[in-house]
Amino acid sequence: xxxxxxxxxxxxxxxxxxxxxxxxxxxxxxxxxxxxxxxxxxxxxxxxxxxxxxxxxxxxxxxxxxxxxxxxxxxxxxxxxxxxxxxxxxxxxxxxxxxxxxxxxxxxxxxxxxxxxxxxxxxxxxxxxxxxxxxxxxxxxxxxxxxxxxxxxxxxxxxxxxxxxxxxxxxxxxxxxxxxxxxxxxxxxxxxxxxxxxxxxxxxxxxxxxxxxxxxxxxxxxxxxxxxxxxxxxxxxxxxxxxxxxxxxxxxxxxxxxxxxxxxxxxxxxxxxxxxxxxxxxxxxxxxxxxxxxxxxxxxxxxxxxxxxxxxxxxxxxxxxxxxxxxxxxxxxxxxxxxxxxxxxxxxxxxxxxxxxxxxxxxxxxxxxxxxxxxxxxxxxxxxxxxxxxxxxxxxxxxxxxxxxxxxxxxxxxxxxxxxxxxxxxxxxxxxxxxxxxx
Amino acid sequence: xxxxxxxxxxxxxxxxxxxxxxxxxxxxxxxxxxxxxxxxxxxxxxxxxxxxxxxxxxxxxxxxxxxxxxxxxxxxxxxxxxxxxxxxxxxxxxxxxxxxxxxxxxxxxxxxxxxxxxxxxxxxxxxxxxxxxxxxxxxxxxxxxxxxxxxxxxxxxxxxxxxxxxxxxxxxxxxxxxxxxxxxxxxxxxxxxxxxxxxxxxxxxxxxxxxxxxxxxxxxxxxxxxxxxxxxxxxxxxxxxxxxxxxxxxxxxxxxxxxxxxxxxxxxxx
Numbered sequence: 001x002x003x004x005x006x007x008x009x010x011x012x013x014x015x016x017x018x019x020x021x022x023x024x025x026x027x028x029x030x031x032x033x034x035x036x037x038x039x040x041x042x043x044x045x046x047x048x049x050x051x052x053x054x055x056x057x058x059x060x061x062x063x064x065x066x067x068x069x070x071x072x073x074x075x076x077x078x079x080x081x082x083x084x085x086x087x088x089x090x091x092x093x094x095x096x097x098x099x100x101x102x103x104x105x106x107x108x109x110x111x112x113x114x115x116x117x118x119x120x121x122x123x124x125x126x127x128x129x130x131x132x133x134x135x136x137x138x139x140x141x142x143x144x145x146x147x148x149x150x151x152x153x154x155x156x157x158x159x160x161x162x163x164x165x166x167x168x169x170x171x172x173x174x175x176x177x178x179x180x181x182x183x184x185x186x187x188x189x190x191x192x193x194x195x196x197x198x199x200x201x202x203x204x205x206x207x208x209x210x211x212x213x214x215x216x217x218x219x220x221x222x223x224x225x226x227x228x229x230x231x232x233x234x235x236x237x238x239x240x241x242x243x244x245x246x247x248x249x250x251x252x253x254x255x256x257x258x259x260x261x262x263x264x265x266x267x268x269x270x271x272x273x274x275x276x277x278x279x280x281x282x283x284x285x286x287x288x289x290x291x292x293x294x295x296x297x298x299x300x301x302x303x304x305x306x307x308x309x310x311x312x313x314x315x316x317x318x319x320x321x322x323x324x325x326x327x328x329x330x331x332x333x334x335x336x337x338x339x340x341x342x343x344x345x346x347x348x349x350x351x352x353x354x355x356x357x358x359x360x361x362x363x364x365x366x367x368x369x370x371x372x373x374x375x376x377x378x379x380x381x382x383x384x385x386x387x388x389x390x391x392x393x394x395x396x397x398x399x400x401x402x403x404x405x406x407x408x409x410x411x412x413x414x415x416x417x418x419x420x421x422x423x424x425x426x427x428x429x430x431x432x433x434x435x436x437x438x439x
Numbered sequence: 440x441x442x443x444x445x446x447x448x449x450x451x452x453x454x455x456x457x458x459x460x461x462x463x464x465x466x467x468x469x470x471x472x473x474x475x476x477x478x479x480x481x482x483x484x485x486x487x488x489x490x491x492x493x494x495x496x497x498x499x500x501x502x503x504x505x506x507x508x509x510x511x512x513x514x515x516x517x518x519x520x521x522x523x524x525x526x527x528x529x530x531x532x533x534x535x536x537x538x539x540x541x542x543x544x545x546x547x548x549x550x551x552x553x554x555x556x557x558x559x560x561x562x563x564x565x566x567x568x569x570x571x572x573x574x575x576x577x578x579x580x581x582x583x584x585x586x587x588x589x590x591x592x593x594x595x596x597x598x599x600x601x602x603x604x605x606x607x608x609x610x611x612x613x614x615x616x617x618x619x620x621x622x623x624x625x626x627x628x629x630x631x632x633x634x635x636x637x638x639x640x641x642x643x644x645x646x647x648x649x650x651x652x653x654x655x656x657x658x659x660x661x662x663x664x665x666x667x668x669x670x671x672x673x674x675x676x677x678x679x680x681x682x683x684x685x686x687x688x689x690x691x692x693x694x695x696x697x698x699x700x701x702x703x704x705x706x707x708x709x
Contacts, residue, residue, distance in 0.1 A: 069472065070461035265480050272477055273573060309447040318447070325451065329458060377473050384458045395466050 017420050024347045024424035031110070033344060035171065036164055039105030040341040043098065044320075047157075048335040050094030051327040057087040059330050059382025066330075066380040095334070096152070098252075099159030099216065103128040106167025111174050120178060123189050127196050128170035132163060134204030135215030142208050154216035157334055160343075161250035162216050170196065220255055227256050236288050236364060240356045247298045248342065248349050252334045254298065261286065271376040277394070282374040283367050291375050291392055292363035292406050293356040295385025297333020300355040302385050303410025304336065304348070307418045310411070317422060330382040340421075347424060351417045355410040362409065363402060372398045481574040482605065483531075484512075484707065486541045487561065489583025490553070494518045494528070494543025496582070500694045501539050504703065513538045517568070519560040520545045525567055537708065540568060551616065551627045554584055558591035565592065569602060576603040578707055582694050583659065586612025586646075587627070590670065593642070594634035608645040608707045610693050611656055613663040614670060621662045628666060635670045643677040645706050647699060649688040658690035679706075 027033050059065040060073055061084050067073060074080065107128035111121050138149035155163075177192060211218060226234065226242055234242065243254065263281040270280055281287070296302030305328055308321040317340065324335035342348045366372045375392025383391060386403035393399045488496035494516040505511040513532040517525055517540065531538040542564045544557050581589040586609030593604055615628045624632075648664040649656035655663075661682075671678040687696040 063476075066462065070465035262480070268473075268477065269480060272474060306448060306451060309451060310445070322447075325454075329454065377469065383462065384455050386455065387459045387462050391462055391466065391469065394469060 017416070017423075020347050020350075020417075021420050021424045021427070024345065024421065025427050027344075027346055028424065028428045031113075032168060032172075035106050035109040035168075036344060037341060038109040039102055039164075039167070040338045040343060042105045042109075043101045044335065044339045044341075046094045046101065047098065047338045048323060048327070050091050050096075050098075051324075051332045051335050053087040053090040054095065055327045055330045055332050055382060057084055057091065059380075061087070062381070064378070064381055066382040066384075069380055096156045098157050099155040099163035100129050100132060102160050102163035103132045103167040103170075106164055107171035107174065110168070110171030111178060114175050115178050119189055120174070123193050124171055124174040127174070127193055127200075128167045130197060131170055131200040131204075132166045134200050135166075135207055137204065137208060137214070139208050139212060142205070151214040151217075154214065154220055157252035158220055158255060159216045160252055162219050164250055220251075223251065224255050236283075236285065236360050237357055239285055240289055240293055240360055241353060244299050244353045244356060247333075247337065248344065248352055250343050252337055252343075267374070267376040268378070271394075277373050277376070279374050279376055282370075283364065287374040287392075288360055288363050288367065289356075290379065291389045292403065293359040294331060294388075295403075295407060295410070296328040296336070297331050298356070299333065299342070299352040300359060300406070300410035300414075301328055301333040301336050301342070302331075303355055303407060303412075304342070304351070304414045304418070306407070306411040307414035310415060311418045311422055316425070317418070329384055331385060345421065347417050347421045351410075351414045355413045358409055358413060359406040362406065366402055372396060372402050375399075478576055478603075479574045480536045481538070481572055482536065482576045482578065483538050483540045483568070483572070483574055485565070485577060485579040485589070486539055487579065487581040487585030487588050488541070488543055488547070489581075489585050490547055490549035492543070492547060492582075494541045496543065497539070497541050497694065500700070500703075501541075503695065503700050504539075504708070508704075510535075514541065515539070516541045516543065517564050518543050518545060519564050523560070523563055525564055531572070549584065551625070554587050554627065555591065557584075558588045558595065561588050561592050562596035565596075575601065576605050578606040578608075579604070580608040580610065580703065580707055581612060582610045583612060583690065586610065587614070587631075590614075590631060590638075591634075593639060594631065594637045597639065599639055604639045604642045606643045606645070606707055608647065608703065609667065610647045610699060611649050611659050611664060611690055612646065612667065613659040614666040615660075615663040617659065618663060619660050631670055635674050638671065638674045640674075640676065642675040644671045644675050645679045645681065645702070646671070647681045647683060647693070647702060649690060649693045649696070650682050650684045651689045656688060656690040656693065 028037065060067045060071075061077070061080055062068055065073075077083070104125035108121050108125035111124040115121060132155075133150055136151045136155060138151050141147060141149040173196070174192070181188070207215060213221070223246060227239070239256070243256065246255065261284070263284045264286050267279045267281055267284075267287075270278060279287075293300060296305065305321050305325060308317045311317070320336065320339035324339055327333075327335050337343050340348065342352055363372075367374055372389070373393045373396050375389060377392050377394055379388055379392055386400065386407050389399035389403045390396065486497045486500075488494070498514070501512075501514045513535045514529045515531050515538060516528045518528075519525055519542065531540075542561055544560055546553060546556065579589050581587070586607075589607060589609070590612075593607070597604060614631060615623075616625045618625050644667075646664065646667040648661055649659075650661060651657045653661075655661045665680070668678065668680065681702060683693070683696060683698050683702075685698070687693070693699055
């Protein structure tokens with residue numbers, strides 16, 4: 001059914017396809033977007049390594065991990081604790097610094113086309129990093145005139161958007177200045193950099209004296225507010241849509257409050273203490289969104305991987321898909337978001353929003369009509385997407401079938417958009433991937 | 440080209456099936472695995488008064504603890520008769536996950552023999568409550584000999600496979616009774632010491648001593664409270680000793696002492 005639907009869509013909406021390809025090409029040619037995309041490509045290997053470390057730590061070495069439980073890892077892995085310490089350090093050094101790396105790279109790539117000097121480019125990047133840090137500093141240490149402590153929370157995947165914004169701000173102002181005054185020697189870069197830093201230090205101090213938390217923490221709590229509304233206002237679709245939108249903009253870690261809700265706890269209690277599978281709350285965010293619309297991470301990215309492998313053409317898509325495969329199978333979506341990038345791409349943004357919404361609608365209907373039982377058991381990190389519902393319901397085959405239907409549905413939704421994305425990519429190939437310093 | 444790509448698609452699907460295999464094989468064990476780590480929403484806080492005090496001993500304390508907390512916790516009082524019969528007053532509100540349950544005894548006299556009996560009676564009440572409310576973890580606070588009752592219960596009568604003890608707070612509990620001579624071990628202390636290895640490993644213990652004079656709180660010698668370390672240290676997950684002085688530091692006033700109320704909030708209820 002899905003295959004026929006897809007080919008129909010392609011024939012009837014080729015005009016839509018052309019329009020979208022044009023939009024994507026224009027967007028990619030935009031100077032700001034181009035710099036961000038180059039920066040994302042730069043940090044992709046780092047994000048990939050960090051995601052792999054996170055995946056192994058959480059899915060293989062923790063009690064709530066899928067492979068830990070099913071393969072009885074505790075019985076055969078030696079030095080589990082040392083291994084976890086090692087992997088967590090890798091994760092902190094890669095994913096944990098993502099915002100800083102992005103601030104540097106975005107600023108660097110914005111300045112790169114207008115100056116031939118590596119020092120100016122590097123200085124623009126470093127200034128962005130320092131500016132970001134001025135807004136992420138421990139308040140008591142500054143106000144109490146003690147040794148300065150930098151705040152390192154919220155500089156990871158959640159902070160990528162903030163890193164991009166600071167990078168754009170610094171990079172553009174550097175660029176504006178460099179276009180007018182080509183600086184050479186030592187005085188020029190010194191004056192430019194110190195002008196910037198004196199300014200941002202003053203702003204940072206102003207921030208610290210008036211605000212109690214770091215800029216990144218304030219940003220995260222600001223975008224969290226809609227999630228604190230009562231459930232019925234946003235509903236399942238609203239939650240999913242907002243989460244996808246944030247992820248598409250560069251908040252790559254879920255910011256919704258985690259932890260067991262009362263409804264989830266009551267569901268588990270009902271299943272464990274009473275015979276049969278009667279749940280007091282069959283439809284919750286957990287039983288629908290977490291279980292049926294999160295394969296491969298936010299946005300059903302597992303469907304995107306499958307769609308890419310079905311489309312032929314552009315090899316870079318395939319390379320990214322294969323490289324990101326392991327974390328994506330464990331529902332860690334960050335490498336794919338950064339690698340393609342799905343982030344800030346208009347064409348891929350549409351299915352990224354729509355695929356989870358479609359899966360949620362289908363699953364909601366099935367739950368409402370009681371065709372599938374709702375999940376009650378705790379979910380294990382790293383469980384392959386379609387298996388989440390099967391294990392969550394204690395082995396319901398209909399739930400497994402629904403999971404597979406959702407996977408097929410999301411692949412079908414991604415498929416035409418991936419085709420268009422490949423077309424757009426082919427048109428812009430060679431235009432922006434320009435980091436040869438001789439230019 | 441097309442052929443190779445279709446093959447990639449098949450490979451990923453095959454990988455999905457392969458990764459799902461351990462899940463299918465593990466599923467029969469899932470229920471027992473979930474059950475073994477399952478923690479009930481309800482985790483009551485047991486309060487056991489000292490000798491000569493009844494199940495109404497902590498009414499004022501609970502009132503005080505319920506002040507300044509967003510959700511007030513309900514109070515259930517149980518009196519165990521010498522025949523083993525249980526008399527309930529008060530009730531647990533539906534949905535209250537941290538109710539206070541005070542267990543008092545009809546025979547609330549001092550003395551080693553009575554304390555041993557009280558520990559048995561407490562186990563009786565505990566098992567009945569556990570059967571009724573189906574909690575599988577709890578915390579407890581004992582004042583004076585109430586702390587001895589709880590320690591004896593945890594050593595001898597707690598079924599650690601079914602119920603997990605989270606935290607224990609003892610307030611002015613005389614682990615060596617009222618023995619003033621620090622070189623003398625009472626039989627009850629020897630008994631507690633012999634059974635210390637049966638204490639729950641994951642338990643976190645706080646022992647609070649009141650200090651009115653330099654040697655005690657007026658009734659219990661400081662040395663006797665201090666002996667808690669010989670029971671808990673290196674046996675449980677954490678053991679903290681706290682000494683409280685100032686106003687209301689004599690033995691009977693301790694449960695209403697503001698510092699101790701703050702400690703209960705911070706260490707037992709948080």
